Amino acid sequence: MGRVQGAQKRNPAKLKTTSHDMSLSDFGKEYRESVKEMFQRIHEYNSRGGEAVSLQERYTKLLMRKGRQKKEEKEQELRSTDRGHLQIMEERSSDKYSPITIQDLFAPDEDGFIPNIVVLQGPAGIGKTMTSKKIMLDWASGNLYQDKYDFVFYLSCRELNTITGNINLVGLLSTSCRLPCPGDLVSILKDPGSQRKLLFLVDGFDELSWTLGKESEVCHDVSEETHKEILLQSLLRKRILQRSSLIITTRSLAMKKLNTLLDDYRCVEIQGFTREDREEYVHKFFGYAENADKALRIIRDNDIVYTMCVVPVTCWIVCTVIQQEMKKDLALIRCKTITSIYLLYLEVLLTHHSKKDRCVDGRPRDINNCLRKLCALAHEGVLNQQILFKEEDLQRHGLSLCEVESVFLNENIFHWEVRTQTYYSFIHLSVQEFLAALYYGLDGGSGNEETRMDPFPLIISEGKSLREIFIEHPHLSLAVQFLFGLLNEKLVKTFLEVTRINISLPARSVIEEWAMKVMNGEINTNDIVYLYETQDEDFIRRVMSQRSDLKVSRSYIRRNVRNHAMQLDYCLKTLKGESFLSLYFMDLTLDAECQKSLSLFVHRSRGILFMWCKFQRRYGEDEDSSSGDDEGSSSSGDDEGSSSSGDDEGSSSSGHGEGSSSSAHDEGSSSSGHEMVPDILSYLRNPKSEIEILDLDGCGLSSSSCDVLRSILITNRSLIGLYLSYDNLQDSGIKLLCEGLRHPDCTLQKLM
Incomplete structure (x- = not known):
């Protein structure tokens, strides 16, 4: 009998000692209780000792569909973002796309076919193991497969890898499922009438470390001791327990191996959350x-x-x-920044989802080299706008499909006339774009000296502005954003400490010089997003304060962030000690925090222009009212399979502050049925203010704001011009302004 190393990792429940005269019915009841105790709580990736959450309370259903996708469907899914992606997920849940639930995995199809093998496939992190454990818990709790299966056995392939020496099926189940009475188990397994009531759940087939190569032996009896791989192959090939049923979970890259072991099965793809x-x-x-x-x-x-x-x-x-x-x-x-989120995603995949063929330090073998190859493939694909790769593409980059690649690459088999075609893809285009940017941080792009000094040479060496990138190279914009994010030294240092993978951008100075050059003028919200991604306050301050006038406007080329208030606030905070001759803000959403940050230096400027700006009381305000318009506007880029960057030039609606000017005017005065006085007006009421011109055209000001405006007219002795066109001041507001104008301390010369 072989041994299992670290068999107590899942903190299993212990069954009471049983005797051979215990009825199988009683044995079954006790086994169910054991399974319930074993699977009712789960450990999360960051759980400390003794910490766990309830599986029943945390589990959320996933969209699953029978069969495989068409090539066009897969391309559309990989490229789409936000509204387009949501629409795709909603469509996939319709009957047209054959959705299926856990309860119906073994239900007959339209032709009456009833499978006894179901393969659940999906990429890393999509919820295959969580679904497997939910099946175990629901069965043990009496909520699933009650009339179909008397016993359901969970086999973790990750734990199977730890078995050394020969073992038989009885020993394997006794160890894996914590069954203390082999005699009763033998009776169950050898009873021909019981076999059709047995379900084996093989979780993580892709994680198995195959060492025997081709099948050389067959196991015919549950008590026969043999190598674990021969035993598992015999179970999958139906050489033993022919009438039992199987659920197998795997990543798509292991399907080629799995297909050599299975004859007929139902393929179900887990697609994630709607x-x-x-x-x-x-x-x-x-x-x-x-x-x-x-x-x-x-x-x-x-x-x-x-x-x-x-x-x-x-x-x-x-x-x-x-x-x-x-x-x-x-x-x-x-x-956090989008780069930090994707670095955390990469960290979790590498530390929790990689194959367990590990070195002494716990990392998968040669992970740096493998990750570098993946990044090179992603980089090539982004530059060439390619999201589906053939096997020769992978071979050209030295990818073997059996290392860390299975964590990041999905295998897609498409039907084409009388044959099939196999393509490989990353889980989403945004992940490919992230790895493309990371390519420049892993040994400077595989040692290419020219690339070391000039990342994305087609863009930076030509001195193109970010606005030109969005128009001429929209497929590169998100990758460049990730490139800015990788300038964050604290972020990459933390990643190094956890994964021991060093990220270093040799061309850091080139990127910074380029940013200083292309942002030397009017800054738009796309620029703000890029600057925010660096989380480098000194760099942001140098970029934004290099001119005497600070001009920030909304970009009419839609990007991935709907409400730029958070990013803008972060950038404005870096300017608290700066002075500008004039401040020009056009068609922006300014929440309370942005307004507070502006108050630190706004009074030192002579000209203040808030044209068509939308003021909010708090971050995220007007989400419900804005989202309605946003959902109603379709993104042609998403629908047509454009880059995940989501660029949509001329888009008329994209969330907070992203609507047209008239939209900002209509919604600016009130968000919840009452009129609001922007905080910025109170900050402008300063006797030491140097403001000469104050422009609030189209900012949705109402009569409620006029009392503060009256006070500004009296308090600010340098103010000579006030512009309030397209604001809804009404007669009562005008009267208050007139009171201020008549005050002897008022210095205003022009009111429009």
């Missing part, structure tokens, strides 16, 4: 509705992050990050 599933998961994660709603507002503000939350592991990462921020200050919760 919109409702995502929101349900967030509410389950946070527990309190108020915290969950705050988190959802933050997640929805970033199209890329919200799209990647279709993957449960990414959704968990984002929720965990926001939860940590909430512990600091509930009123000022902020999500």
Whole structure:
């Protein structure tokens, strides 16, 4: 009998000592109780000793569909973001795409076919193991497969890898399922009438470390001791327990190996969370509705992050990050940069989902070299706008499909006339774009000296501005954003400490010089997003203060962030000690924090222009009212399979402050049925102010703001011009302004 190393990792429940005269019925009841105790609580990636969460309370259903996708469907899914991706997920849940639930995995199809083998496939982190454990818990709790299976056995392939020496099926199940009475188990397994009531759940087939090569032996008896691989192959090939049923979970890259072992089976693809599933998961994660709603507002503000939350592991990462921020200050919760989220995603995949062929330090063997090859493939694909790769593409980069690649690459088999074609892809285009940027940080792009000095040479060496990039090279814009994020030394240092993978951008100075050059003028919200991604306050301050006039406007080329207030606030805080001749803000959303940050230096400027700006009381305000318009506007880029960057030039609606000027005017005065006085007006009421011109055209000011404006007219002795066109001041407001104008301390010369 072989031994299992570390068999107590899952903190299993112990069955009471049984005697051979115990009835199989009693044995079955006790086994169910053991399974319930074993699977009712789960450990999360960051769980400390003794910490666990309820599987029943945390589990959220996943969208699953029978069969395989068409090539066009897969390309559209990989490229789409936000509204386009949500629409795709909603369509896939319709009957047209053959969705299926856990309860119906073994249900007959339209032709009456009833499978006894079901393969659940999906990428790393999509929820295969969580689904497997939920099946075990529901069966043991009497909620699943009650009339179909008397016994369900869970076999973790990760644990099977630890077995040394020969073992038989009775010993394997006794060890893996913690069954103390082999005699009763033998009776169950050898009873022909019981076999059709047995279900084996083989979790993580792709993680198996095959050492024997081709099949050389066959196991015919449950008591016959043999190598673990021969035993498992015999179970899958139906050489033993022919009438039993199987559920096998695997990543797609292992399907080629699995197909050599299976004859006929039902293939089910796990596709992740729909919109409702995502929101349900967030509410389950946070527990309190108020915290969950705050988190959802933050997640929805970033199209890329919200799209990647279709993957449960990414959704968990984002929720965990926001939860940590909430512990600091509930009123000022902020999500991390998109680069930090994707680095955490990479960290989790490498440390928890990689194959367990590990070195002494715990990392997968030669992970740096393998990751570098993957990044080179991703980089080539991004430059060439390629998201589906053939096997020769992988071979050209030295990828073997049997190392860390299986964590990141999915295998897609498409039907083409009378044959099939196999392509490989990353889980989403945004992940490919992240790895493309990372390519420049892993030994400077595989040692190419020219590349070392000039990342994305087609763009930077030509001195193109970010605006030109969005128009001429939209497929590169998100990768460049990740490149800015990798300038964050603290971020990459933390990643190094956890993974021992060093990220270093040799061309850091080139990128910074380029940014200083292309942002030497009017800065738009796309520039703000890039600057925020660096989290480098000194660099941001140098870029934004290099001119005497600070001009910030909304970009009309839509990007991945709906509400730029958070990023803008961070950048404005770096300018608290600066002075500008004039401040020009055009068509922006300014929440309370942005207004407070402006108050630190706004009074030192002579000209203040807030043209068509929308003022908010708090971060995320007007989410409900804005989102309605946003959902109604379709993104042609998403629908047509454009880059995940989501660029949509001329888009008329994209969330907070992203609507047209008239939209900002209509919504600016009130967000919840009452008129609001922007905080910035109170900050402008300063006797030491040097403001000469104050432009508030189209900012949605109402009569409620006029009392503060009257005070500004009296207090600010240098003010000579006030512009209030397209504001809804009404007669009562005009009267208050007239009072200020008549005051002897008023120095105003022009009112429009």
